[in-house]
Amino acid sequence: MKIPVSYTFRNLWARRWTTLLTAGGMALVVFVFAAVLMLEEGLRKTLVDTGSYDNVVMIRRSAQTEVQSLIDRTQAALLESQPTVALGADGARMVSKEIVVLVNLNKRDSGRPTNVMVRGVGTATLTLRPQVKIVEGRMFRPGASEIIAGRSAADRFKGAGIGEMLWFGQREWRVVGVFDAERSGFDSEIWGDADQLMQAFRRPVYSAVVAKLGDSARFDEFKRAVESDQRLTVEAKRETQFYADQSEVLAGFIKYLGLTLSVIFSIGAVIGAMITMYASVAARTAEIGTLRALGFPRSSVLAAFMLEAALLGVTGGCVGLFFASFMQLFTISTMNWQSFSELAFSFTLTPAIVLKTLAFALTMGVMGGFLPAVRASRLKIVDALRAV
Amino acid sequence: MVVEIRHLAKAYQRGDQIVPVLTDITLDIAAGDYVALMGPSGSGKSTLLNLIAGIDKPDSGSLCVGGVDIVTLDEADLAAWRARNVGFIFQFYNLMPVLTAFENVELPLLLTDLGARERREHVHAALAMVGLSDRLEHYPSELSGGQQQRVAIARAIITDPTILVADEPTGDLDRASAEDVLNLIDRLNRELGKTIIMVTHDPHAAAKARSIRQLDKGELAG
Amino acid sequence: MYHLKMIFRNALRHRLRTALTVLGIVVAIVAFGLLRTVVDAWYAGAEAASKSRLVSRNAISLVFPLPLAYAGKIRQIDGVKAVSHANWFGGVYITEKNFFPQFAVHAPTYFDLYPEFVVPPAQLRDFQRDRKGAIVGRRLADTYGFKVGDSVSLRGTIFPGNWEFVVRGIYDGADNKTDVSQFFFQWEYLNEVARKVAPRRVNSVGVYVIGLSAADRAAEVAANVDTTFKNSLAETLTETEQAFQLGFVSMTEAIVVAIRIVSYLIIFIIMVVMANTMAMTVRERMSEYATLKALGFGGGHLATLIFGEAFVIAGLGAVCGIVLTYPLADRFGKATGTLFPEFRVHDETVWLQLACAALIAVVAALLPCWRATRVRIVDGLRNIG
Numbered sequence: 005m006k007i008p009v010s011y012t013f014r015n016l017w018a019r020r021w022t023t024l025l026t027a028g029g030m031a032l033v034v035f036v037f038a039a040v041l042m043l044e045e046g047l048r049k050t051l052v053d054t055g056s057y058d059n060v061v062m063i064r065r066s067a068q069t070e071v072q073s074l075i076d077r078t079q080a081a082l083l084e085s086q087p088t089v090a091l092g093a094d095g096a097r098m099v100s101k102e103i104v105v106l107v108n109l110n111k112r113d114s115g116r117p118t119n120v121m122v123r124g125v126g127t128a129t130l131t132l133r134p135q136v137k138i139v140e141g142r143m144f145r146p147g148a149s150e151i152i153a154g155r156s157a158a159d160r161f162k163g164a165g166i167g168e169m170l171w172f173g174q175r176e177w178r179v180v181g182v183f184d185a186e187r188s189g190f191d192s193e194i195w196g197d198a199d200q201l202m203q204a205f206r207r208p209v210y211s212a213v214v215a216k217l218g219d220s221a222r223f224d225e226f227k228r229a230v231e232s233d234q235r236l237t238v239e240a241k242r243e244t245q246f247y248a249d250q251s252e253v254l255a256g257f258i259k260y261l262g263l264t265l266s267v268i269f270s271i272g273a274v275i276g277a278m279i280t281m282y283a284s285v286a287a288r289t290a291e292i293g294t295l296r297a298l299g300f301p302r303s304s305v306l307a308a309f310m311l312e313a314a315l316l317g318v319t320g321g322c323v324g325l326f327f328a329s330f331m332q333l334f335t336i337s338t339m340n341w342q343s344f345s346e347l348a349f350s351f352t353l354t355p356a357i358v359l360k361t362l363a364f365a366l367t368m369g370v371m372g373g374f375l376p377a378v379r380a381s382r383l384k385i386v387d388a389l390r391a392v
Numbered sequence: 393m394v395v396e397i398r399h400l401a402k403a404y405q406r407g408d409q410i411v412p413v414l415t416d417i418t419l420d421i422a423a424g425d426y427v428a429l430m431g432p433s434g435s436g437k438s439t440l441l442n443l444i445a446g447i448d449k450p451d452s453g454s455l456c457v458g459g460v461d462i463v464t465l466d467e468a469d470l471a472a473w474r475a476r477n478v479g480f481i482f483q484f485y486n487l488m489p490v491l492t493a494f495e496n497v498e499l500p501l502l503l504t505d506l507g508a509r510e511r512r513e514h515v516h517a518a519l520a521m522v523g524l525s526d527r528l529e530h531y532p533s534e535l536s537g538g539q540q541q542r543v544a545i546a547r548a549i550i551t552d553p554t555i556l557v558a559d560e561p562t563g564d565l566d567r568a569s570a571e572d573v574l575n576l577i578d579r580l581n582r583e584l585g586k587t588i589i590m591v592t593h594d595p596h597a598a599a600k601a602r603s604i605r606q607l608d609k610g611e612l613a614g
Numbered sequence: 615m616y617h618l619k620m621i622f623r624n625a626l627r628h629r630l631r632t633a634l635t636v637l638g639i640v641v642a643i644v645a646f647g648l649l650r651t652v653v654d655a656w657y658a659g660a661e662a663a664s665k666s667r668l669v670s671r672n673a674i675s676l677v678f679p680l681p682l683a684y685a686g687k688i689r690q691i692d693g694v695k696a697v698s699h700a701n702w703f704g705g706v707y708i709t710e711k712n713f714f715p716q717f718a719v720h721a722p723t724y725f726d727l728y729p730e731f732v733v734p735p736a737q738l739r740d741f742q743r744d745r746k747g748a749i750v751g752r753r754l755a756d757t758y759g760f761k762v763g764d765s766v767s768l769r770g771t772i773f774p775g776n777w778e779f780v781v782r783g784i785y786d787g788a789d790n791k792t793d794v795s796q797f798f799f800q801w802e803y804l805n806e807v808a809r810k811v812a813p814r815r816v817n818s819v820g821v822y823v824i825g826l827s828a829a830d831r832a833a834e835v836a837a838n839v840d841t842t843f844k845n846s847l848a849e850t851l852t853e854t855e856q857a858f859q860l861g862f863v864s865m866t867e868a869i870v871v872a873i874r875i876v877s878y879l880i881i882f883i884i885m886v887v888m889a890n891t892m893a894m895t896v897r898e899r900m901s902e903y904a905t906l907k908a909l910g911f912g913g914g915h916l917a918t919l920i921f922g923e924a925f926v927i928a929g930l931g932a933v934c935g936i937v938l939t940y941p942l943a944d945r946f947g948k949a950t951g952t953l954f955p956e957f958r959v960h961d962e963t964v965w966l967q968l969a970c971a972a973l974i975a976v977v978a979a980l981l982p983c984w985r986a987t988r989v990r991i992v993d994g995l996r997n998i999g
Binding site for chain 3 (some may be wrong): 021022025026028029032035036064065066067068071072074105106107108114116117118119140172174200205206207209238261265269271272273275276278279280282283287313336337338339341344346
């Protein structure tokens with residue numbers, strides 16, 4: 005393009021308010037777009053980070069979640085004794101037999117009740133889940149009415165903070181520790197001794213069995229052995245896959261809704277850009293005629309206006325992205341429809357999202373500017389010059 | 393002959409009516425000529441100027457400028473041809489409001505292969521010639537009408553074009569500024585030997601030219 | 615009336631610009647309407663719920679059942695007119711996408727407590743006589759083509775296995791708010807099969823539904839029920855049906871709030887676009903306004919012209935948008951199938967759409983109008999655009 009770039013920049017500056025308003029409209033759209041992508045990413049990160057690739061989760065066949073599943077002691081013992089299961093440092097099998105129930109707790113901010121996952125775990129659980137670390141207090145003592153709460157749960161639910169008490173299963177449970185699970189799904193859970201919880205709820209059956217594989221590559225072998233055994237009625241999945249599946253509906257919903265909204269919003273922004281660019285062309289008709297008379301080719305005029313539109317888009321994109329990045333300070337907590345329990349996740353910004361967002365903004369600008377730029381380039385010189 | 397026109401005709405479409413503007417124009421302009429085209433409003437003088445400058449296409453006839461029949465050139469070639477061969481001086485100066493005087497004059501050079509340093513030298517020279525060396529960094533809004541026109545003239549001569557076309561160059565100027573501009577154009581013709589074709593309805597301006605051609609209802613008189 | 619003529623002709627001067635602005639407003643109004651309808655649909659279940667029926671569940675959470683034995687005790691509580699019970703089945707009809715609520719209900723008593731579920735008496739009788747019978751809502755029948763006499767197979771999740779039912783009746787809603795997308799079958803059948811495949815779940819009730827003798831005694835009766843079972847193995851939490859339904863909605867509150875915010879955001883975006891358009895338009899016509907002022911027209915006239923044009927454009931966009939909202943909501947409702955109990959555009963939404971359009975027009979015209987009325991005649995006339 006032979007027309008100097010400074011010409012385009014200065015023209016945007018010359019019509020400052022219009023530029024600001026148009027870019028502002030785009031910034032809003034970009035904000036929504038980026039926020040949705042960040043939310044998706046946050047959800048994915050939370051759920052995928054829940055669990056390790058080397059762990060296998062087994063629940064009863066046809067149950068979709070741990071809460072619906074029942075595995076009795078006999079079956080649990082059979083699963084524990086599978087040869088492919090890893091052995092811990094102390095020689096014990098790295099297996100956690102867990103009971104999972106939902107308990108209604110009141111939120112601290114709204115006072116309204118919601119379902120919280122309470123997981124009864126075995127002593128091996130922390131070795132199976134190395135990403136979980138106790139950051140306050142201590143682990144519960146087996147046999148005691150003690151529980152530990154995930155960071156999110158402790159923050160958001162009444163009675164779940166360290167030193168506080170919760171009442172369920174006809175007992176008082178003291179929160180003796182808070183654990184950090186690196187912002188994964190476990191952060192929204194409350195953990196206690198499986199045996200104590202089973203007694204309190206009068207449920208002498210487990211919900212799920214989680215085992216660490218001695219050799220992760222032997223997963224398929226393990227799965228086949230466990231699913232074809234006549235004495236067992238379980239389904240085995242890698243822990244990461246299990247949690248990913250749990251959020252499928254919610255993730256899909258966010259993605260679908262977000263995409264629809266972004267498309268609708270972008271129409272508004274593109275229309276705004278179009279109106280602005282058409283006005284810009286109209287205001288500079290005489291200039292365009294002059295440039296063409298001087299010998300600048302049509303392609304240069306087209307490029308100059310496309311650049312102007314693209315700059316509008318990029319400006320809007322940067323502003324929108326800037327404000328969207330502040331969303332990282334917020335957490336969303338909502339009920340995951342599949343697990344029926346509350347899940348907290350946040351907005352996560354990644355370089356990929358930054359690139360996607362800027363590309364989206366650029367595209368909006370270019371789409372808005374295309375037709376006006378074409379009009380500018382196709383002006384007849386004599387007509388344009390006449391319009392002083 | 394720098395400009396050779398044979399049987400040029402041009403008509404415009406207004407709604408569903410076809411209005412003829414020029415009928416059978418034949419005209420020669422020699423190198424170094426300073427011609428004023430005069431005539432009443434609607435006589436077609438501006439149209440003729442536009443055709444010679446290559447910013448409009450005739451319906452029929454031939455038009456050779458500097459030996460090239462520009463009627464046969466396509467859009468892209470015509471643009472390139474204009475850049476090298478035509479200098480424009482408009483009634484309303486037609487400067488880019490967002491570019492400084494320097495940058496406005498530099499504009500046509502961006503279509504050449506010259507480097508930044510060479511361009512700068514040319515611009516300085518052109519602005520010196522029109523007496524505006526001290527106004528390089530001013531924007532058009534900071535210049536008077538006469539000064540803006542002189543910047544436009546510097547822009548018009550910077551590529552050393554074959555012809556200079558001026559459409560009512562003094563139409564928007566006060567008496568004194570108009571006088572300055574006309575003197576400048578005169579110098580370009582006498583000292584630099586530039587071929588100048590000027591459209592005007594101001595007889596005072598026309599008087600400065602070497603020859604005057606009258607247009608009436610699309611035909612050249614005399 | 616001269617004003618009106620000028621307003622319309624002015625709006626048509628820049629046909630492309632006006633068309634684009636109108637299009638932008640249409641898109642924003644439609645999006646706003648659809649989003650609000652989604653929020654309304656979210657709350658629809660709770661809106662239709664009764665304040666004179668109580669729902670009693672295990673105090674720990676819905677995941678825990680209540681013993682069947684409680685039925686008798688509840689019936690004896692003062693203020694209780696009738697009791698029934700139901701279990702959430704949560705099965706899958708062919709694929710997970712075909713979601714609709716399925717309940718195993720106590721056939722003899724359930725439909726007495728739900729007078730808004732209108733079932734032809736003969737069909738109700740057939741249902742009660744058939745162990746494997748099922749009564750489905752009209753919306754289910756329409757969506758999946760269920761007819762009386764059809765076999766329907768559900769894949770159990772909580773109660774594993776393939777469950778076969780025969781449709782014995784189709785219920786309609788007493789008014790258009792009633793949820794007619796539910797699937798009911800016999801609790802006795804569930805209990806019978808549970809003995810074989812899920813012995814832990816035998817004689818377990820999900821919720822008790824309680825009918826009141828007097829609607830204003832709801833709080834009192836609810837408290838009585840809970841007191842009766844306090845300190846027992848399964849403590850209850852009893853609340854009005856509406857409170858119960860609202861409990862679900864509040865769990866996904868974050869999403870609803872987000873959708874609400876977003877719906878106003880789009881209005882804001884279009885407001886910015888339209889403000890920009892009006893500002894540009896007025897700026898370009900400044901010399902005309904100056905001329906009018908020179909001729910003697912005061913600020914009021916200018917304001918009428920500018921606000922008038924804004925309202926005409928916004929009005930056109932709003933009308934087209936509102937008209938389009940209905941068919942689009944219909945399409946969306948069909949696309950989500952039975953996910954929402956109802957999906958229709960409420961009147962309140964339409965009023966809000968109009969209000970938003972008016973707001974857009976006012977905000978867009980405000981600053982340009984102020985500028986135009988304040989311009990000095992000589993400055994304006996000098997302005998060539």
